Structures are given as C-alpha cells and as structure tokens.
Amino acid sequence: MWIDLSLPFEFCPLPCTVGAIIFLTFAPHCRKFLIMNKIKWYFPVSLAEARSLLEIKNVVLHGGGTHLSGRELRDVDGIICLRKLGLDYVKKDKDMLEIGAMSTYADVVNVLSSLSPQHILVKTLKNAANTPCRNRITIGGSIAFVPSWSDLIGALLALDAEIVLAGKHEGVVAVEDYLNDAALREQTLITAVRVKDTPHYSAHYCDVKTVNDMPLFTITVLLELETDVIKRAKVYIVGTKERITHLSELESYLLGKKKDEIVDAKVQERVNVSIVGARITDPEYMGIKAKIETQRAIISALESVQ
Amino acid sequence: MNSILNVNGKAVKIEFTPEEHLLFTLRKAGFTEVKSGCKEGECGACIVLLNGKPVNSCLMFTASVCEDDTLLTVKGIGDLHEPHVIQEAFVDCGAVQCGFCTPGIVLATYALLQENPHPTEDEATKAMDGNLCRCTGYVKIVEAVMLAAKRLQKK
C-alpha cells in the first residue's frame, strides 16, 4: 500500500493532558496488521456473479480506485472490481439519461457535450478534480462515497436522480433516499444513475483556491422556466455542517418569479448555512460568501437562458 | 499476484501484492521514468497513459489493470535516440528545468494532442490541470505544447 502512514499521532487518540505522563501503545491496531488477510480480487463478468460475490464477508467495491487506493484496507478481505460488467455507458431515452455506474467523469462530459451540451452534469463534472482523476473517478463510486467536496451530488439531487441498485437492495431508489439510508449500501452495488434530460438552466459554483482544489463547498442551482417564469427551482449547497443543505425556502421564493423580480437581498437572507472543514479558518465569512455566491449562481443560471 | 502488463508495446511480467499501486509496480519493474511526487493524485509526476488517457498511477491498483489494457510511459513515446516531437519541443522551449514533472506533463500533452491536435492555450493549460511544476512557472511549458502542436501539424 502507498497510503501514507507517517502520522503516528493519528493513531494515538489519547487525550494529551499537559504535564501528565502518557503511555502510548499502538498494540490494539497492530494485531490486525499482523494477521492481515491477503486481499482477493474478483472480476465478475455478469451482474448475477457480482450479486453472489457481494455476499462474501468484508468485500469492497472497486470502480476507478481513486478513493479506495487512498484508504487503508485493514479490514478488507476482498475487492470486487466492476470494470467487466459493461457499466460504462451513457444512454439517452427520450427525456431520460441513464449513466452506467462505471462511467468516468470524463466519459460523461464527453458524451453529454454532444448529446446534451447544456446539461448541468457537463458544467459540474468538466472542472471537477483534475484531468487524470476525471479519467478514473466513476459516477458510481462518487455516489457511494460522496465526499464533502463532491461536485456531483448537488447536481444529482437537483435532477431528482434515481439510483439503480443490484444485490441485496435490488431496485431503483431516489438519490436522496440512497444518501439517507446507509443500509442500502450493504451487499449492494450501484449499476446506474438515471437523470432527467429536460431543458434546464443551471449554474455550479465551486469554492476553490486553485483549479484542481477540492472545493470547500459547492453551490448547485437548477432552474426550469416557462415563458421566463421559474417553474421549478433546485438549490443545494454541499460542504455544510449537514454535509448537504437543500435550500427549499429559497426555492419557494424563486418559484413563479421572473429574473427581474428577484431581489438579491431576499435571496441572500434565505441562504443560511455553516460551511465546515479543517481548512476553514473563518467559518462566519464562509457563510457570508455562500450567500453572495448563491445569489450570483441564480443570476448566472438565468443568464444562461438563450 | 502475477500478471502481464502491456507497457510501451511490450508484454511485461510482473509480480505484485493485491493492494499494490501501479506506480510502485512500474517503478519496481524498471519504469523509473514514472515519478513519485505526492502519492495522492495531485502532482501528476506519476501519470501514465492507460488506453491513451492520462491517469495517476499512484491512485490505481495494479490488480485493476487487465491484460488487454495498454500502458504508455514517457519512454514509450520517444527516447534519447528517437525523441518524440513533443519531447523535442519541451527541450527547445526551455520547458524542462529539474525535469521531475516532465514525464507526466509530456504524457498529458501527448494525450491532449491525440484528442485535440489544435488546442488553444486555454485548452492546453486545462489539459495540464493534473500536473504540478514548481520550477518553470508553466510559461515555457505552454509554449512547448503549442510548438509541439504546430510541428505535429506540419508532419
């Protein structure tokens, strides 16, 4: 493993009382190290095979490996690689898109750029992470792990996405339900995500220091209009204390309004989030910034109307 | 575990542990042109082309690479005796200082120009958003990418 283990203090959760004599021991962790099982890799070629493999104890799923390869695999006995299941596809069927779970961010951007260039997923995924990572990060993996800097999840929520599952919890669930129910991950794999491909206007704001930064937070705005009037509005901020904040009060305010009827201050007063994270030195400021950038994202989405 | 990888057009027999990363396997197998800079997918020094696309070999398990996958390192596109146009352009433009990031950036350029032979400067910098260079300030790297594109066009 190339996981960095140079940080012994991460393994000493004892309180550091000043002046006290502390005896550090790492023995409880080490036992596991010493008897670590050899990890077995599985490459199922059919969903049926994958379903049965999911029943093995202590297995994890491998999509592109970007998340898993940075993790310690101490308790893992097996890795099921999903690459041979044919899940790397993007299909369009009328007003719906179905994206195979093994499609990478780069795949989705490539296909949608010609299929549906205005789609919010193009906006959110084309700048996520960096080029080599976009060639590996899969849609399925991103939904399963949902980091706080997720560029994807706000858009999926705004699109009322459905997650197609195989295994113990076979079936189709709303993305919101999937996120709220950890049990759905048990012995279950994501095979695809289905999203609407109806006309919409959108904006995606990432709070980053450099282009390849993991955002401190992201704002996703998706609007549907009928004769300039907002008929459907979805606004999500990811990276908040609750991880994901759905700004439903703001959405209600926006509904039925035209662009010039929207008052900046009224938008901002409906954005009350606390952004959290180890790198944040001024949380209050981040809350203020979220207000301003949300208001701007709404305007930007409306200005994308041709 | 045992496997055969297709690296730079040659079959390479490798032995690796289940949780081993491709970067480590490749370096162990003598492909030391694949550099280790951060092991967290940020610096791009370890970039290889997997089926033509740049990926961070530090974020990939060797086990996840299959026998029908092709891998390309910077030595696979050109060597000292027969350098690739891109490598020459990097030399000509002064885009190589310490050179540690260069294999990754040359490969990112190679992948870009395969897909988009006439990139704008913005497209070029975007294609390198996974590569860090601390020496050059990138100015001459971007010049090199544009020069390579121009020279390849003439060929």
Add this chain to the structure above:
Amino acid sequence: MKKYTTVGKPEKKVDALSLATGSAKYVDDFEIKNALYCKLAYSPHAYAEILDIDDSKARAVEGVVDVLHYKNVKQILHTSAGQGFPEPSPYDCLIFDTTMRFVGDRVAMIVAEDRKTAHMAAKMLEVKYKVMEPLLDAEKAMDPDSPKLHDASHAYPIGAKYEPEKNLAAEVDIAFGDIKKGEEEADFVIDETYNAHYGQHCAIEPHSVKTMFDEQGRLVIISSTQVPFHVRRIVAQAIDYPLSKIRVIKPRIGGGFGSKQEVFLEPLASLVTLRHKRPARLVISRAEVFQNSRTRHPIRVRLRTGVKNTGEITFLEMDSLLNSGAYGSHALTVLSNCGSKVLPLFNKIENMHFLGRSVYTNLPVGGAYRGYGATQGYFALNQHLDMITRRLELDLPEYIKKYHIQVGETSGVFEALGEGKDGVPQVVNSCKLDECIDICVKEIDWYNKYNKKITNGDKVRGVGLAVSMQGSAIPLVDMAAAYMKMNEDGSFNMNIGATDIGTGSDTILAQIAAEALDIPLSKIIVYSSDTDRTPFDVGAYASSTTYLSGRAVKKCALKVKDQILGVAAEMMDAKLEDLFTENSVVYDKRQKISKSYGEICCYALYDHNQFQIQAEASEIVEQSPPPFMCQAAEVEVDTKTGQVKVLEFVSAVDCGQAINPQLAEGQVEGATVNGIAYAMTEEYIFSAKGNLLNKGFKSYKIPTAADIPKMKSFVVESHEDSGPYGAKSVSEIGINGPMPAIANAIYDAVGVRMVGAPFTPEKVYRAMQKQKT
C-alpha cells in the same frame, strides 16, 4: 563589446532531452539491490520529553532489522544547515534527541526489509512522553515565563550571539547615522508591521537519499542535495566517521529552492549502512516534506520611517522577528539577509537601524528558501514605499528611481551586515533598475490604471509595483573550483563541484567554458557534484553558481586555452602574440596557417613534449553584485467577497549578461509564480496544539498551469565587470516582488493595506469590513 558566440544564446539545456525522455536518473531511480527500507517515527506533541522508548515490540516484527533512537545512536551536537564551515547556524540538534521540540520532531527510525514492515513496526514503538505546554507564538518566545527550548550546551561554532535562556537563536543589531536626528528632521513617521508567513518549497521530488558501501568499503551517499560537499562534511561530523571514507554523489535533482540545502536525512541513512553493512533507502513522503523538512521562516517586520514632505526618508528602522521554529537552521543568516539584501537598495537614507532577532518556537523548522529573508523584508519595504508616495501624492516609479542605489554608489549596510558576521564593502558596478521599472510601467500600463479603480460590477481593478535586489554569492566566504582536460577530438571534460538542481547550471557553466575556449557547447562534457571526482564547490545556494562557479570555470578554461595556444605555437613554430582562435581552430595570422583543437590535443598526447592539456581553478569573490528587479501586478478584487484575482504580472530583471536568456527567463518565471502562489494561496494552517493541518498538495495549494495570470518576463541585460562575461545572479530575486506588488495592487483597487498574507478572500473581506467601520 565583444560579441559572444555561446554566451547570451538560448542553448538547449545539456540534460534536457534525457529528462524529457525519462532516462535521467534521480536518487530513487538507482536500483540498489538489498537496500534496507528506512521509516522515521515522529513526535505527536509540539513539546515533550521522551521518558522512555520501548522498541521491543517493533523489533519483534519479522523483517525489522533495527530501530534507531536516542538510546543507541551517539549524540553529537551539529546543525543540519548545509552551509560552509564553520556554519553560521547554532549547533542545536542531535540525530535523535530526548526533547521533542515540534510536532514532527524525530523520535526513532525503523529499519526493515520492506516498506510495509517498516510502517507496521513504526506503530508498535512504545514511547513514554512527558508532554509540556508548547511555545507557539514567536512574539512570546522571549517572555521570561516562556519555556526554554534549548539549553546552554548549544552554541554557534562561529561564536555568534546566542541566548537560549531567552529562546534567542540569533540577533543582529546594526545602526549608522543618528535615528534621533532623523526623527527630528522628519515631517511625519510611518510605522507599520508586516507578517510574512510560513511557506513550503514544494520541489516535486521529495528529499531522497540512498547509501551503500562501494567495492572498497567506502560509504557512498547518493543524495538529492544542493550541497554535496557540505553533506560529506556534516555526515562525517554527525556520525563521527572519517570524511575520507565518504563519497557523496548528486544525480539529477527534482528541484530544491533551498529545501535541499539541509543535511537531515543523509546521516541517518549512512548510520544504517554502517551498522548493517547494507545499502539503505530513505525517501520521505510528501506529508513529511511539509511537516518534517524545512520551511520559509516566518518573519514579522516592523518598519518605521521618517519622511520629509519632499519624500526624502530621514530615518529607517527595521525590527525583524524571525520565527526559527524548533531549531536554528539558517536562523542567523536568513535574519541578516532580511536587512542586508533589502536596506542597501535605498542607500540615500542616512540614519538607519536594523534590529533582527530569531527566536525558537515549537513549530516546524525554518531553513533556506529562495529569497532567503529578502522576500520577507521586501514585503514590508515595498508596501512602505507605496504608503509614502500615496501620502505625498508622489509618483511611485519615479520616486524609486530617485532614491534607489545607482552605479558607483555604495551603502553602509554592505559593510555592516554579512552572513553571520560583518559584511564586505562594495560599490555597485551595474544597475539597470530604471530600465526595469520603465518596462514594468509600460507593460502594466501603469499611468492609465494606477489610482483609476477601474470597476466592472462588483469587481475593481488595481495595479501595484515592487522592486528588489539580491546578491550573487557570499563574498569572501564561498569558494568554487573547476577542472578541465582536453580530448583528442577537441572536446573537453569539465568536472565541477557546482550543483545543478534543475537550474541549468551544468549548461550555463558549459557555455561559459565554451565561450572561453571558442568552441561549440557540444564539445563540453559536464560532470558535476561528486565529492570523489569533482573539485570543491559550496553548492547551489546564495545565488552563487553563475557568478562564483562561472568565474572558476572561466578561469580554468582560460588556463586550458593558454596551454592550447602554447602547444599550437610549438606545432606551428609561431609566436604566441600572432595566434588567435576561432571555433576550435588556432590561427597564426602571420604565417596564415592553422591547427585544429583536435590536432593540437593529439600532438600534446602523442607527439612531442607530451602532456595532458588540463587545468584547475578556484575562485572566491570579493563582492556580491546585486541583480535588480522590478515587478508589477494587476489584480481584480471582488468587493463583495474579497476574492482577489491576479490578472497580469510583469517582471523585468537586470541580471548582468544573461549567459542563457532562455534559462534566465525560466528562473524569473518560476520564481515569480512561486511568489504569486506564496502571496495568494500558500499557507501553513496549525491546530491550537501546533499540529500542521495541511501537509499535502490537496490542502496546501500551489498553482497549476491553468491558474497562472498572464505573465510577461523581461531580461534587461547589463554588464557586471566582475562577473563571468558580465553575468550576475538571477535565480532567487524573482520571488521577492510578487507579494508586495500584489498587496500594493489590492490597495490600489480597494484601499486596504494587506500587512499579512496570503491574501485569501476572507482576509481581504475582513480588511475591507474593518475599513468601512
């Protein structure tokens, strides 16, 4: 002026193709069989005493070969600063100490057969600590009730002022003129305090070392170092091993910027090889580079200036407090440079006082970093100049031109302040700073933008400017040497101690030799930085290589040329004064005959009066001619969020004759982008207990190609008579201007004075809020 044939040409870097094709080898690319894997274990506490280490469980792990710590490693005080001897840094560190002085101080090193075993065993070390209240604020370091981090057994080998009872790692106090008089003459005083923060070099290659015995039982150290000869000396000292039995080899290096002027890994790996008679490999992780290697010293600079209404500065007082971190590596010299590389630039100030103090804290250790104190000092000075000219409504570019040091002038600071001792008096022989300023003013469109607050919605633009100087080598301290010999085809081996860490010094030194010998660059075969096979050179630091090593190379090449001419005269029965050379041929203008270099060498080797045409030369320098630079930034500030975007950045440098303009530009561009990033995004974030929270590229952000502003760099050539073919240095200076230029531009846009960096949106926003109230 003579037209050069090789100097001044954008010759291709001699190692570039091997780097671009991946065949060049860095330390970790050498396959050394049977090497032991070394893994350091670090203190989780900022300040603690190790009461006991029990390594029995770690040793019991199969595959663990050794565990090194204070109980089994000889304790020899030394400094890790890779400087000349005796070092101007305190001897305050041991290979393994019982006092842990920062989170990341080393506790032990596991030596194992492989990586996995070593990492596993590192977790089985049982360490009993007495945890103490850490000292995390440099301002409190000298308080009587602060913990004292070092004791009286630590001291400078050069005998500099050192008061561990006050946590004082270094002090510099120089003054000339009369501050009181200056105060009386002033119409007003500007007094401001600036904070330059921690920074990390971020060379993409982490620090790496491999050690082994050669077939004769000598210890070979392959190291990613900027200072191979200092490595040899310090390793010999720190592990008490004969210097004659050590050979240090520097292969290709993946960037340094000062970070690899530090000898902190080589002694460890060497110990392993000595103890186990086996090769050892010690390559640290990116997190370790951030936390456990070295950093840019944070310096708090208080600047007080008295100003007349005419703009004349009547006095200047600089009070610098340098946070040295846990150890005093470079604590004295970086501190000195904060004054010595900054204050001479405005040499018309008659009354000056520089008080510098370096203090210990329980934070990461500072060290050499491109700019070396000047960066921190110029952050203060350039903002101060902006404040003075704004207050008096003077034109900043013209103001600087009026008061900066000129050709033929000197500054008392040169003599008063050196590297850990008195300086050396010197007169400026070359300075084209005015031209540099003019270029920046024109390119940034200064007069159409300055004070114009060009506004677009919530966004306002501003421009800012900064000037700086650096030095070229340390006068009367640094020494470099070169050796050359001639081959039958008219090629030359050039063996030099100078250390190319990606800077291109192998190339420019070869260009200098080629120029002196009148041959194409391709005829020079460069071999550098091997303590067994190349002569001494201090290494890559203090902006010394082009100027100092370049002079040694030129001197050496001219000696070789004299021999070539002597042989040619013999061969052609000619008089020396009738001979001249052109492109590898010696011509006799009287007889109109010629001999090629190849023929001359063959004659010398095989024909008559045989000898090897060869020479060596050493150089020290009496002065350190400063390069000069002007840099200008245009920024756009979001007045709602405080977000600052650097739109354009212009740099113009006077580095004397650029030996290789393309490489000189590369140095300017690299330093500038590093400086912009230091100003905008780079910072160390600590927990309340002194634990570094962002040790990696995921959270310590440096720019990608897609992040840089529009960049323009200009090399303004001057001629420095004392330099090789007129050259001065260029590598460090470019990092000094970005932070103050951007700060001045932010002020120009939104009227807030950013005295602390990086200029994150929250900081700028808060500054704007404060200004409103």
